[in-house]
Amino acid sequence: MNTRKVVFLFWSTFLIGTTAGLLMGIMLDFNTHMQDLRNGQVGGVFMLFIGAGIWTIIAQMGFFAYLTIHRFGLGIFKSTKLWNRIQVVLILFALFDLMLFRYWAFGTAEETITDYAILPFLLLVYAVIVAYLKAKDTNFTAFIPALFFMVVVTTIEWIPALRENDMTFLLTAIVPLLVANTWQLLVLHRLHEQPN
Template sequence: MNIKKWFFLFWTTLLIGAGGAVIAGLALQTVNGAIHFKSTADTLIYPLILLGYGMLVSVYAQLGFFAYLILNYTGIGVFPRRVWQYVQVGLSVLALLELIFLRTFIGSGRNVSSDWLLGTGILLTALIVAYFKVRSTNLSAWIPTFFFMTAITIVEIIGVLQIGVDSATVFIVIPLIACNAFQILMLHRILKPISA
């Protein structure tokens, strides 16, 4: 990884986060109509606010991605490779169980259907992204990709989950998952050595 490759990853992820936030924000506005614009200027400024918010989410996703890379590097160094794979699968399952079940039973007044929908969405997205990552690389990429798309994504959204507002969750989860999927799918392309 050199500066040029990192620069490419940074800016493309920034654009994907911005696009994901605009899509999520406009979709929520269309469905809920929660924001009432007072003038045409408010209507025109709203997409710009969404762009800025999406860029912030993409930077947050990039921090999580580099934290994952350090965690993965450390895990490979500490554990034998097979054991590290079991640890990743175990942590992924625990994160999904916490998201879908434990929050519902421990937290009072929780909406069970929104937790189920979010957990199922993250699980299906992780399976799809892992499938495409394996098609692009090899079978050994399945577990790390699944771990990143489930456990790391769930850790990244803990703050918004504590708010307990479904629209806020959707507003951060869509650009965050888009950024995470893009980063993990691009990693092997960026790290590919340049042939002479």
């Protein structure tokens, strides 16, 4: 992949992820932001833009880190089947930890651990859809790596927001992360297929 394609991937991911995060932030507090804009105050929307941009850049760093880790995994284990099995174990571990650690940190007497299983379940459903699309566009061997990236890497990128028990913060973080990660994953092979 040449420099032009890397620059395209960076800027397209940044614009798509940041726009998605900005729109989510505006929708979560629509009346306040619209009132501010009518009064000529753009500070709140600008801060949403900055926040969404930061999450998108985190997603980009996670993507390139995963590409490196994936190559190391294939090199160390010498077998795609073994590396895929390890990735499946890590996916299950990440989903379980996403549920359990949040329950331990924020669970109240009225809540059960199943209340904290909703976010991991939704993340898994979304990741399966994206991994299916990736496998359909490339080949079936891409399913497990794509699923691993969408679940494990996204969860790691999401950790700063997961440390808070604020649904607004969780949503304004996960939307740019998921959109950016989805875009990067689904466009990468298309960039490779294009002539230089």
